[in-house]
Every structure is written in C-alpha cells, then in structure tokens.
Amino acid sequence: MVWGNWTIVSEFVLVSFSALPPELQILLFLLFLIIYFVTFMGNVLIILVTTVDSALHSPMYFFLKNLSFLEISFNMVIVPKMLSTLMTKDTTISFLGCATQMYFFFFFGAAECCLLATMTYDRYVAICDPLRYPVLMDQKACAQLAAASWFSGFPVATVQTTWIFSFPFCGPNRLNHFFCDSPPVIALVCADTSLFELEALTATVLFILFPFLLILGSYVRILSTIFKMPSAEGKHKAFSTCSSHLVVVSLFYSTAILTYFRPRSNTSPENKKLLSLFYTVVTPMLNPIIYSLRNNEVKAALQRTLRKALGSQKL
Numbered sequence: 001m002v003w004g005n006w007t008i009v010s011e012f013v014l015v016s017f018s019a020l021p022p023e024l025q026i027l028l029f030l031l032f033l034i035i036y037f038v039t040f041m042g043n044v045l046i047i048l049v050t051t052v053d054s055a056l057h058s059p060m061y062f063f064l065k066n067l068s069f070l071e072i073s074f075n076m077v078i079v080p081k082m083l084s085t086l087m088t089k090d091t092t093i094s095f096l097g098c099a100t101q102m103y104f105f106f107f108f109g110a111a112e113c114c115l116l117a118t119m120t121y122d123r124y125v126a127i128c129d130p131l132r133y134p135v136l137m138d139q140k141a142c143a144q145l146a147a148a149s150w151f152s153g154f155p156v157a158t159v160q161t162t163w164i165f166s167f168p169f170c171g172p173n174r175l176n177h178f179f180c181d182s183p184p185v186i187a188l189v190c191a192d193t194s195l196f197e198l199e200a201l202t203a204t205v206l207f208i209l210f211p212f213l214l215i216l217g218s219y220v221r222i223l224s225t226i227f228k229m230p231s232a233e234g235k236h237k238a239f240s241t242c243s244s245h246l247v248v249v250s251l252f253y254s255t256a257i258l259t260y261f262r263p264r265s266n267t268s269p270e271n272k273k274l275l276s277l278f279y280t281v282v283t284p285m286l287n288p289i290i291y292s293l294r295n296n297e298v299k300a301a302l303q304r305t306l307r308k309a310l311g312s313q314k315l
Helices: 022-052 059-088 095-128 130-136 139-151 153-164 182-186 194-227 232-260 269-294 296-314
Strands: 011-014 092-094
Touching (some): 022 059, 022 269, 059 269, 095 130, 095 153, 095 182, 095 194, 153 182, 194 232, 232 269, 269 296
C-alpha cells in the first residue's frame, strides 16, 4: 500500500530456509516436527510427574514444572509457523501476526531468564543456608517468585513490541530470519532507531546478562559450599541436584549471549539463524531430557509413574 512517498508494509516475508533446495527443506520439516513432538511430550511428562508424584512436591520441582510450561509456550511461538513455511512454502506473515509473535517471544524469553535465576536462588538457599530453607522457600514464597518470573516478561514485551511497530516501514519487507526477532525487523525501519537500540541493549543487559552474572556468582558460592561438605554422599547429592540446572543454564545463556551481544559485523545472518535455532528449538527439547537423565529423583519418579500407569491398565 502506497502513501505519499512511502510504501506502507502490511505483511512481512520470512526468508527462513527458502534458499535451501526443496529436498533439504522437507528433511528440515521432518526434523523440526520430531523435535517439536519430543519437546512437547518431554515437558508434558515433566509437568505430569512433578504433579502426581508426592516425592517431587518441593520448591525445586515446582520451579521445574514452571520451566516446562514456559518451554512449551516458548516453542509454540516459534515452531508452528516455521513448520508451516517449510511445508506450504507460504513465507508471509501479517503485520499483526509478526507483532504478536515478537511480543510472546519477548514475554516468554524474559520470563525464562528470570525463572532460571529463581531456580538458582532456590539451589543457593538449599545448599548454602539449609537451616533457613523451609522458611525462605515456603509455598507462598515459591508462588510469589514464580509469579514474579512470569510477570517480568510483560514490561519488556509490551515496551519493545509497541515501540518497534510504531516505527514506519516504508520499503523492503523481507526478514532474513525464520521468525520475527527484533534485529531483522528493525533493519527494515525507515527512521532513526538509535534511541530504541539503546533501550533494547539496556533490556538485554537487564534480562540476559544481569541474571546470568547472578547465576554465575551464586554457583561460585554453591560449589565452594559443596567442596567444604565433609561427606562424599552429601557432595554427590548436592552435585546431582545442581548439575542438571547448570547444564540447562549454560545451554540457554551461552547461545542467547552469543546471539545478542556479538557485534553485527561479526555475525552473519546464517550464523545468527543457527544460534537462534539452538535456544528456541533445540534447548526446550534438551531440558526435559537433561533433567530426566541427570536427576535420580526425577528418574525414580518417572519409573514409579510408569509402573502405576501400567498397573492400572492391567487392572
């Protein structure tokens, strides 16, 4: 639509993987479909087990359940549209659809950053201040921390999405990405975006770098406390409860920091797509696998739940 000397953009074209041969696009579709299914079923299983098994009714698994809800939601924002573009070859997304996708990407992404930091705080109190753990991490405190983590996504999503889509888009509408992330969308704006980019950098520091540094500092103290434990059994138990979370944090934050803190000139669009694929598609699939394989309590709970399910079917 043309207005004055501007072309008003009503939809965007997601370049996505359209440059790849059709055969490879079909393989990618099947791969991402399997990953999506595994992600959904794995996180649903974590939610189910932490709900029905009384041995997992503790703060750590309450937060793990919230993380699984977040992973399912985060994945649903990105993957269905990506599968649709690979299957139907329709790579267009409406202006409103792009804004909606970006809003929920920011919302769930910021919430996950804060929830991972909250989970670290839970482990910090449990290991470094165990006597006060029942008081500091009672049911009310856990509910408040989880609610705060979820709500943290609201201001950043509202401010950034509203600000970005209030800019004029008056020319090209091709996004060199597989979803509506802010850098490729901002690249299409025909106005001065320097103030927004400063705000976006501030938000990135607050919601990615700051929680990561808090987690890093907390784990230095946690590991120091674990090494001072007298019994080998106590050390092993503490390591087993922390190792899963530490692996998940490392995967999520390393790719997010590489994506949003590297200079633009040092990152090609294709490399950025690969990094984005990792933390939007692969990491949500790996989280339930990591927690179920590396955590003995979750493995035991899964076995109990499966035995009950099979037993009830026989009856």
